[in-house]
Amino acid sequence: MTLLDAPLVVASNRGPVTFERDEQGGLEAGRGAGGLVTALLGALQRVDGLWVAAAISETDRDVAAGPGGGRIDMEAFGADYRLRLLDVPAELYDGYYNGISNGVLWFAHHYLWDTVRQPVFGEETERAWQDYVAVNRLFAEALAEEAERSSTLPAFLVQDYHLTLVPRLLRELRPDAFIAHFSHTAIAGLTYLRILPGRIREGMLRGMLGADVLGFHSQLWAENFLMSARSLPGVRADLARSRLTVDGREVMVRIHPISIDAMPMREAAAGPEVQEFRRELNRWRGDTRLILRVDRLELTKNIVRGFRAYELFLQTHPEWRRRVRFLALLSPSRVDVPEYREYGDECVAEVERVNRELGEEDWRPIEVRVRDDYPGAIAAYGLYDVLLVNPTFDGMNLVAMEGPMLNRRGGVLVLSRNAGAYWRLGKHAIAVNPFDVQETAEAIAHALEMPHEERLRRARNLSRLVLTNPPERWVRSQLEDLQRASIRRPVAGA
Amino acid sequence: MTLLDAPLVVASNRGPVTFERDEQGGLEAGRGAGGLVTALLGALQRVDGLWVAAAISETDRDVAAGPGGGRIDMEAFGADYRLRLLDVPAELYDGYYNGISNGVLWFAHHYLWDTVRQPVFGEETERAWQDYVAVNRLFAEALAEEAERSSTLPAFLVQDYHLTLVPRLLRELRPDAFIAHFSHTAIAGLTYLRILPGRIREGMLRGMLGADVLGFHSQLWAENFLMSARSLPGVRADLARSRLTVDGREVMVRIHPISIDAMPMREAAAGPEVQEFRRELNRWRGDTRLILRVDRLELTKNIVRGFRAYELFLQTHPEWRRRVRFLALLSPSRVDVPEYREYGDECVAEVERVNRELGEEDWRPIEVRVRDDYPGAIAAYGLYDVLLVNPTFDGMNLVAMEGPMLNRRGGVLVLSRNAGAYWRLGKHAIAVNPFDVQETAEAIAHALEMPHEERLRRARNLSRLVLTNPPERWVRSQLEDLQRASIRRPVAGA
Numbered sequence: 001m002t003l004l005d006a007p008l009v010v011a012s013n014r015g016p017v018t019f020e021r022d023e024q025g026g027l028e029a030g031r032g033a034g035g036l037v038t039a040l041l042g043a044l045q046r047v048d049g050l051w052v053a054a055a056i057s058e059t060d061r062d063v064a065a066g067p068g069g070g071r072i073d074m075e076a077f078g079a080d081y082r083l084r085l086l087d088v089p090a091e092l093y094d095g096y097y098n099g100i101s102n103g104v105l106w107f108a109h110h111y112l113w114d115t116v117r118q119p120v121f122g123e124e125t126e127r128a129w130q131d132y133v134a135v136n137r138l139f140a141e142a143l144a145e146e147a148e149r150s151s152t153l154p155a156f157l158v159q160d161y162h163l164t165l166v167p168r169l170l171r172e173l174r175p176d177a178f179i180a181h182f183s184h185t186a187i188a189g190l191t192y193l194r195i196l197p198g199r200i201r202e203g204m205l206r207g208m209l210g211a212d213v214l215g216f217h218s219q220l221w222a223e224n225f226l227m228s229a230r231s232l233p234g235v236r237a238d239l240a241r242s243r244l245t246v247d248g249r250e251v252m253v254r255i256h257p258i259s260i261d262a263m264p265m266r267e268a269a270a271g272p273e274v275q276e277f278r279r280e281l282n283r284w285r286g287d288t289r290l291i292l293r294v295d296r297l298e299l300t301k302n303i304v305r306g307f308r309a310y311e312l313f314l315q316t317h318p319e320w321r322r323r324v325r326f327l328a329l330l331s332p333s334r335v336d337v338p339e340y341r342e343y344g345d346e347c348v349a350e351v352e353r354v355n356r357e358l359g360e361e362d363w364r365p366i367e368v369r370v371r372d373d374y375p376g377a378i379a380a381y382g383l384y385d386v387l388l389v390n391p392t393f394d395g396m397n398l399v400a401m402e403g404p405m406l407n408r409r410g411g412v413l414v415l416s417r418n419a420g421a422y423w424r425l426g427k428h429a430i431a432v433n434p435f436d437v438q439e440t441a442e443a444i445a446h447a448l449e450m451p452h453e454e455r456l457r458r459a460r461n462l463s464r465l466v467l468t469n470p471p472e473r474w475v476r477s478q479l480e481d482l483q484r485a486s487i488r489r490p491v492a493g494a
Numbered sequence: 495m496t497l498l499d500a501p502l503v504v505a506s507n508r509g510p511v512t513f514e515r516d517e518q519g520g521l522e523a524g525r526g527a528g529g530l531v532t533a534l535l536g537a538l539q540r541v542d543g544l545w546v547a548a549a550i551s552e553t554d555r556d557v558a559a560g561p562g563g564g565r566i567d568m569e570a571f572g573a574d575y576r577l578r579l580l581d582v583p584a585e586l587y588d589g590y591y592n593g594i595s596n597g598v599l600w601f602a603h604h605y606l607w608d609t610v611r612q613p614v615f616g617e618e619t620e621r622a623w624q625d626y627v628a629v630n631r632l633f634a635e636a637l638a639e640e641a642e643r644s645s646t647l648p649a650f651l652v653q654d655y656h657l658t659l660v661p662r663l664l665r666e667l668r669p670d671a672f673i674a675h676f677s678h679t680a681i682a683g684l685t686y687l688r689i690l691p692g693r694i695r696e697g698m699l700r701g702m703l704g705a706d707v708l709g710f711h712s713q714l715w716a717e718n719f720l721m722s723a724r725s726l727p728g729v730r731a732d733l734a735r736s737r738l739t740v741d742g743r744e745v746m747v748r749i750h751p752i753s754i755d756a757m758p759m760r761e762a763a764a765g766p767e768v769q770e771f772r773r774e775l776n777r778w779r780g781d782t783r784l785i786l787r788v789d790r791l792e793l794t795k796n797i798v799r800g801f802r803a804y805e806l807f808l809q810t811h812p813e814w815r816r817r818v819r820f821l822a823l824l825s826p827s828r829v830d831v832p833e834y835r836e837y838g839d840e841c842v843a844e845v846e847r848v849n850r851e852l853g854e855e856d857w858r859p860i861e862v863r864v865r866d867d868y869p870g871a872i873a874a875y876g877l878y879d880v881l882l883v884n885p886t887f888d889g890m891n892l893v894a895m896e897g898p899m900l901n902r903r904g905g906v907l908v909l910s911r912n913a914g915a916y917w918r919l920g921k922h923a924i925a926v927n928p929f930d931v932q933e934t935a936e937a938i939a940h941a942l943e944m945p946h947e948e949r950l951r952r953a954r955n956l957s958r959l960v961l962t963n964p965p966e967r968w969v970r971s972q973l974e975d976l977q978r979a980s981i982r983r984p985v986a987g988a
Contacts, residue, residue, distance in 0.1 A: 111605075111685070115604075121933075188685065189685045224685060312616070392610070433688075479815060
């Protein structure tokens, strides 16, 4: 047997479902969306796999604290895998999730700090770090337990920046484990990571190095990790082969861009709710061209500069006034974090300013909608002429794939060079430096004025690239890497 | 003849002297301070060298526009070298100096942007970049002219981020030239440099690659340059040997930490003005211990977090209240830039807050003086018990050397791990993460409570390290590198 057929255990902060109570008090499973969940669930169901995640909702916590130790057979919910929800104490979860994961690591990897003033690390950071360590340990212990219960040693797929310590902690408990860790975020360079307290920086890097295989969405993030890891005492790097050696073990660094799951999105696009939205949007747009952005209201998404670029485009190409509209669909994100609320206000204020300064009686240049609206986004994807995806830094960016897959008008993708997606899709998009509003304004003009033939050709190429890289391939690649790593491993000893 | 004896031509934005008119209308040369000027002047005077710089003052401009084409024999001012002042048109100088050098490159290399909001590049940036190119071309043309006038091909030493394009432009004019470029700043990593418009990033990197030898103050900056340069198409890197190959030419990347010139500072310290200051400071401090910081009021110097660390130290070590004072000598810098004025206000406000919250009737915890006060700094260097040097990022930091060289009390250096000086002095200092106020507070306590023996040992070691690396060695090392490069160069062909 190879690791390609081994039992599979996935670990991530948030699981594939969240439970609520229905009116009869029974359990109701709300499924998460996204390529990651689809890809991993597909793989899990083939091998009767297990997903380990933190309990999120109240009901999740009830389940996690219940008699089964948080273990649920998902057969009752029409799926062929098992779930284990970890009952992470609320007093640890806050430091782990808000304090370190989203407050420190996310900010670091996306260059989000105004370094003159932020961050200011102190005792609070240290306490949150202890919580992060504790929660990562809970995960590692649960994974080791699951390994004990399994007759065959499973393949572990650990996800993202919340769980950077799990590979090392699990390795300590099970030196023979086969562990892959995947980072879905950007990864900051060596110098910027020096902002982090040494314990956190080194903890994170050495934690990840406990894995056999480390995966990233793009070359830039993989190289940044390699360069930081090789600066640690005792770590040797073979940059040409993208391998690190630490404690006599070998760690492979690999690039596997994830993609999206076409089928359910296309089904949703054909549904009546989306069709109604599409009619509504079509009435609203009239005979104008449509520029679209779809984003979480996230600091990295570069929403304000997007509006400024559009404004500059209208100023320098006045012939396009009244002939174009900008629709911004923004879903609220981390609303309990002041920086995010403030940024949301800035985005809306910028829209109001542009509309006030450039709008005319029957033409509002920008329409912004701040709400969770999946059907609305699906509908809008079908209709755009230009899709603006201009994040300052972004691990991957799935909007850049969802749009081209659902668009029906030969819409053009304007894409930031700092999105992971750029490495795969860049040559069929119009590339921009997200900090350069002039370049972005010109890219919008270029996209709108592109000959029909070229638009179609680019759109077809984008759509094909997305479809030929289904999410299953992303999982499969990681298992193949683990298999390769297992062959290269001298002897699996305790 | 080797390049060690070749005629020497130095190029820098600001020259070693600035001219003013005396009362009779004659020229008066005001000498700049600093190890750089001393080191380079020493070298120039040995070989009847030439220094090319931009005209800065009104009188400089008169000289530059005068009949000699800006060439001045400094013999008239008691020195044995020649100066050539370039008459850079004011309309170019602003974009070159404020726009690109200090507004873009300085911010980039020190991670100074609040990336959610800043920078916003547009047409103005592009115009400023054209000015930067034009001024760099003026320098390159002047250097090529000087090469023509010289019977032997000189060694060119080009300085800093203002003149990154000069090596390449000069190389185009004189393919046989021997060119060293030295960066005195930090150098940002590959990912952060992606913030820059592609033309600027690539222009800067390829401009520097026109040199035979590129010098940096510390390994971190040298490695960051190497990694960015090797990402350019057509550039190959030999990381182990710290060499790049571009256009068939070889470029050496070298680390040469600069030091300071002890003698004139020690002479100044013995002068009557400084002695008077010292008496005044001694009266003011009474029998308290003295924590000192001496800095330009610069965004990278991390002054506010320094005060917060001191506040935290007083809160967690109340036994030190009334027994210690913090003296901050801050010289105004770039006061016409709003970000700098704002930061100055924040620094002063922070001092007022701490003094209000922790001060007592006859004890003010912090004394801040915002003015140019060289004698005051020299006096204070003699007296500190703790010298706080905690920049967020700093190419080198000479305060960390000036202090230990002049201190007479076995004062302890608390030093940021992100200062270039850390690579040389770190092991005799108490190292801190500049973003971690708790670690910095503990470092202050540690420094104050350190046994006398250990304080003296560290202070002696620091002072010895500074004295055994005189500025001449810094110049000499660069010339030796150029000599090595000239031997490795296949054939000097046009």
